[in-house]
Amino acid sequence: MSALKLSYFAWVRERIGRPGETLTPPDDVKNIGELIEWLSRRGEEYAYAFENAKVIRAAIDRQHVKHDAPIAGAREIAFFPPMTGG
């Protein structure tokens, strides 16, 4: 698949150690959950950030999505903890 802009926020950003990056996942990475698994295998910092994958929230092109959302056609995917604004 094509290059994806990834953005990280709050402790996901802190654990990975950068606010974002552009990566090209392999073609068998079809949805958010698979993208998290693939990222987790990239190194300790990713494994730490995604160690409790079920609490991680994701957005595709700035819209909230669930982990089974397909990533085909996505330009920007963001990962972050549950929100605490307001």
Add this chain to the structure above:
Amino acid sequence: MSALKLSYFAWVRERIGRPGETLTPPDDVKNIGELIEWLSRRGEEYAYAFENAKVIRAAIDRQHVKHDAPIAGAREIAFFPPMTGG
């Protein structure tokens, strides 16, 4: 019984034609409902003000009361329509 200060508000005041007065009801007037009946017999303006007695609200010494509230010991009794503030 002793002299009572009566106060009227909104259309009760307008119909009776004065904001209040001091009256001494006879001893057999024991509660708010009986006071309304006694006032209604005092003249057309009172009969008009109290023609639909059940909608009339009353307060004894500035506290809301129902029509069966005894008036013994009251210093000030007020009559008014349902409230429309706020």
Add this chain to the structure above:
Amino acid sequence: MDAQIKVAIQNEDFDVAREIESLTRGRGDVGALVTFTGLCRDEAGTLEALELEHYPGMAEDEILRVAQQAAARWPLLGATAIHRYGKVLPGENIVLVIATSPHRRAAFEAAEYIMDYLKTRAPFWKKEHRRDGSVGEWVEAKDADDSAAERWEQA
């Protein structure tokens, strides 16, 4: 929790910013502040003014009672209620209620509770002055206002 309660019945307009300030200034425990402002509507241009009559003394007492009941029911840090009397023009303020609390739900519910009971218990009456020069009717009380207050008794 000892709530800072203020009730005022006045002819002049109120200043929402100043009332907010007096409930928040110099303190770090307020997490949530809810204000309700009731304004005079122009009724599609037919209204010249509302004339607000009240029962002096009892109006303060009743609103204070309502504010104290709210402070007993929710963890309030402050409650302010200001109601105007006299002539009020379309677009002008009629009533202000503010509730402050550490928590948002308490502030929302307390402010709405105070407004609901203020409408059914505070001795105020509105008379309409019409644009065509006529003095209109006394505004009629709404059943909806009674049921709004009653729902707090079931909860």
Add this chain to the structure above:
Amino acid sequence: MDAQIKVAIQNEDFDVAREIESLTRGRGDVGALVTFTGLCRDEAGTLEALELEHYPGMAEDEILRVAQQAAARWPLLGATAIHRYGKVLPGENIVLVIATSPHRRAAFEAAEYIMDYLKTRAPFWKKEHRRDGSVGEWVEAKDADDSAAERWEQA
């Protein structure tokens, strides 16, 4: 009813009085105005500041969606939502929501709805800086906030 909607994400503080003014000035149809202000609590003196991180672009989008949903659900004349980011000190404002309507119940419910969904949907995260110099933890999301938002789906 076409609601006047404003959403802003900003570092600087907001002016509640000015925001109220911009929803009420020169119009006679607003009968009810509800504001919610969320403030930074000092956590019994232990908090130095909150640091608010957000997802630029998405934060605006999400809050706008929530405000539009509120305007579709209640007869709103206006809805304003302003959320700050960056460092916020105890006692300072974090978020402002205003809803205006001809009717008080709509204004109350819409303001509370916007706040409930803003908390669970708008991409903001709070980190605590402690008075003792330590950088504390990221604030954890509360289940209570999720259930506050969910109750609007049952209604």
